[in-house]
Amino acid sequence: DSGVTQTPKHLITATGQRVTLRCSPRSGDLSVYWYQQSLDQGLQFLIHYYNGEERAKGNILERFSAQQFPDLHSELNLSSLELGDSALYFCASSVAGRGGLETQYFGPGTRLLVL
Amino acid sequence: QKEVEQDPGPLSVPEGAIVSLNCTYSNSAFQYFMWYRQYSRKGPELLMYTYSSGNKEDGRFTAQVDKSSKYISLFIRDSQPSDSATYLCAMSASTGNQFYFGTGTSLTVIP
Numbered sequence: 190d191s192g193v194t195q196t197p198k199h200l201i202t203a204t205g206q207r208v209t210l211r212c213s214p215r216s217g218d219l220s221v222y223w224y225q226q227s228l229d230q231g232l233q234f235l236i237h238y239y240n241g242e243e244r245a246k247g248n249i250l251e252r253f254s255a256q257q258f259p260d261l262h263s264e265l266n267l268s269s270l271e272l273g274d275s276a277l278y279f280c281a282s283s284v285a286g287r288g289g290l291e292t293q294y295f296g297p298g299t300r301l302l303v304l
Numbered sequence: 305q306k307e308v309e310q311d312p313g314p315l316s317v318p319e320g321a322i323v324s325l326n327c328t329y330s331n332s333a334f335q336y337f338m339w340y341r342q343y344s345r346k347g348p349e350l351l352m353y354t355y356s357s358g359n360k361e362d363g364r365f366t367a368q369v370d371k372s373s374k375y376i377s378l379f380i381r382d383s384q385p386s387d388s389a390t391y392l393c394a395m396s397a398s399t400g401n402q403f404y405f406g407t408g409t410s411l412t413v414i415p
Contacts, residue, residue, distance in 0.1 A: 292350050
């Protein structure tokens with residue numbers, strides 16, 4: 190158990206809908222990273238937050254947004270969902286968010302299925 | 305061209321075999337190289353971490369980085385059925401916070 194929690198574990202929804210994925214980092218970790226994992230693309234970095242502020246953006250679509258709250262939990266909002274958004278969404282946390290200098294601890298993921 | 309290329313496998317070996325997993329990359333700015341192990345229906349977990357070039361050994365696992373060839377490897381000695389998982393390489397530049405992952409190699413160790 191990495192200490193990172195994600196809810197829900199599974200989510201089934203329809204195209205055009207909006208969903209929110211939630212992540213609680215390990216106790217003491219200030220950074221949260223979001224990733225999308227699909228069979229053909231592998232693990233893709235979406236976005237990084239450090240202590241409430243956006244630090245880096247990766248391949249995140251405009252339909253997706255995220256935020257990190259004062260209690261350091263983070264939410265990833267996915268809107269106008271398309272079939273291709275079906276994937277595993279992971280969050281990871283680290284102590285300070287110093288990129289390659291730190292270990293990232295991954296949560297168990299949220300499996301999203303868009304029908 | 306993807307930043308990181310990794311042979312997806314699948315790779316199937318008998319118990320006790322030496323396993324070699326590899327990734328190539330294109331960005332010469334990458335300084336930090338990691339290997340993650342991901343069991344089915346779980347999140348990735350960090351296995352090995354290497355900075356710049358060279359070798360690092362941890363028990364049955366050895367990570368190698370050849371920056372001149374932009375090539376990294378993970379060797380597993382005396383492979384065990386419990387090593388059956390997907391192995392992901394990841395790398396990061398010396399500045400910035402983005403990690404780039406390979407697509408993962410699926411490994412099965414047969415008892």
